[in-house]
Amino acid sequence: MTVGLEPEPAAAAAIAGDRIDVLREFAHELGARGEKLGLIGPLEPPRLWTRHLLNSAVLAPLVAPEAQVADIGTGGGMPGLVLAIVRPDARFRLIEPMERRCTWLNEQIERLGLRNAEVLRGRAEEYHGAFEVDQVTARAVTALRKLVPLTAPLLRDGGEMLFLKGTSVESEIDAAEKVLRKHRVRESAVDELGVGLLDETTRVFRAKIDRHG
Numbered sequence: 001m002t003v004g005l006e007p008e009p010a011a012a013a014a015i016a017g018d019r020i021d022v023l024r025e026f027a028h029e030l031g032a033r034g035e036k037l038g039l040i041g042p043l044e045p046p047r048l049w050t051r052h053l054l055n056s057a058v059l060a061p062l063v064a065p066e067a068q069v070a071d072i073g074t075g076g077g078m079p080g081l082v083l084a085i086v087r088p089d090a091r092f093r094l095i096e097p098m099e100r101r102c103t104w105l106n107e108q109i110e111r112l113g114l115r116n117a118e119v120l121r122g123r124a125e126e127y128h129g130a131f132e133v134d135q136v137t138a139r140a141v142t143a144l145r146k147l148v149p150l151t152a153p154l155l156r157d158g159g160e161m162l163f164l165k166g167t168s169v170e171s172e173i174d175a176a177e178k179v180l181r182k183h184r185v186r187e188s189a190v191d192e193l194g195v196g197l198l199d200e201t202t203r204v205f206r207a208k209i210d211r212h213g
């Protein structure tokens with residue numbers, strides 16, 4: 001076991017199902033190399049499972065069957081790479097501008113044998129008009145009022161935003177009121193994920209695009 005890495009919580013196997021071995025392998029790599037590569041801070045290895053891996057993996061049930069997903073600002077792999085591990089039926093485009101992070105993500109895709117993930121180097125806005133996906137995900141990239149204009153053009157009509165957010169989500173929604181209207185974001189809701197499974201639950205902003213509504 002990597003020194004200083006959080007022991008695997010009991011809920012990990014329940015959340016990752018039959019993909020737990022692959023998630024463990026990724027946990028080991030990120031725990032061993034993530035800090036040195038600047039992917040996670042020095043305080044993160046002792047809380048890698050709860051704060052990062054499971055915090056991302058609990059989003060998996062909200063990914064639609066065989067969905068095309070774009071994860072914005074994947075960084076070290078959260079949540080897009082973790083979701084690609086636990087949801088092999090869905091296809092993930094991991095959009096990340098920083099070259100070193102893209103190299104890391106490509107290495108992990110290769111090592112873990114993931115055939116459902118590809119890295120697109122660049123900023124989300126560079127891909128506007130290039131394709132449309134069913135769902136977009138993001139964690140810790142920017143506030144909702146900036147995230148919506150970055151991601152809405154990547155979604156098909158009826159497509160869904162799934163953003164992991166902290167306790168500030170309600171005030172972010174208030175501050176984003178205008179852009180939510182402008183980008184025809186409908187049915188927005190905040191769900192709490194991991195209840196009964198994780199000590200630290202996580203919040204997700206969910207909403208759909210309705211261009212003709």
Ligand SMILES: C[S@@+](CC[C@H](N)C(=O)[O-])C[C@H]1O[C@@H](n2cnc3c(N)ncnc32)[C@H](O)[C@@H]1O
Binds near residue numbers: 095097098122125
């Ligand atoms: C704080 S890190 C979060 C990384 C990861 N999502 C996580 O939760 O650990 C923010 C990431 O977003 C990326 N980023 C910033 N602006 C972006 C944009 N316009 N499009 C795509 N990625 C962006 C950065 O390069 C960085 O890797």
